[in-house]
Amino acid sequence: MDNIHINKSKTIAFTGHRHINGDNIAPLREELTHTIHQQYLNGYTTYIVGGAVGFDLLAAEIVLELQQEFTDIQLLCAVPYAGHHIYFRNESMQRYIHIADKATANIILSTHYYDDCSLRRNDYMIEHCSLLIAYYGQSSRSGTGYTVRRAEANNIPIINLYKQSKP
Template sequence: MREHTCCFTGHRKIPQTELGNVKQELRKAIISAINDGYLYFGAGGALGFDTLAAQTVLELKKKYPDIRLILVLPCLSQTRNWKAANISEYERIKQKADKVVYTSKEYTRDCMFKRNCHLVDNSSLCICYLKEQSGGTAYTVKYATTHGLTVHNIAL
């Protein structure tokens, strides 16, 4: 299954001036992955790129009904302190996902790290939006690279 699984990682904040291009490049990257035989798409449920990736997979399921969205979530309370509109979209995506996995019940200092490792450890392709060389996205991309995943950075 790993050879047919793609994960996503990216920044929570996408500049409004880049959003249209990011959406377009993400869609192209996912379609390319589908054409290469990828069926399973893992997203971490965070705001920003994770949400955009999940939304795009759900939209593409209309044209490619065999693909599956797998949400790998860090904890049950991930949306604590989120705005109501963001929580509503998160719940909509969860309802439409084909599978939801939690890496921890409670929030811990390392639950995001565990979520990111789970995504990478079960994938062979990582589609990312990486513009900064520090932080969780940079770490996850480095982890993916050292574990042999093909990495496609749509921010380039």
């Protein structure tokens, strides 16, 4: 794992569903871009994504786009284990590889897969952020649900963009 200092008070983590309805992608991209931009203006400069398909990749791409305008933005990819992306479909794998290449740091939490490694990655993100941006439709048995509950238990504010988009 990379040894990097993270200022929790200036760090946002992202969590969200892996599947986003095609009709929701454009409005979600617009709302997420606006939200990240606003939070940057509020002093948040470090953003952690978990490297999963769906919302994570979308959030990472937007952070990288905003990094062109705000050069002090840092993107950290916290992934559960080395090579986790090899099971992605080709398009998502290529997107992930591009993001990982452009990220400020890639934090690989384990050299191998093990039970609950994704939950441990989610714990890492919650331990290192002071705000969570989610795309969460109340599915309690998901990793996103777990992460939202952990944020709530740790009194971390949550901006949930799901309720602002079409279900």
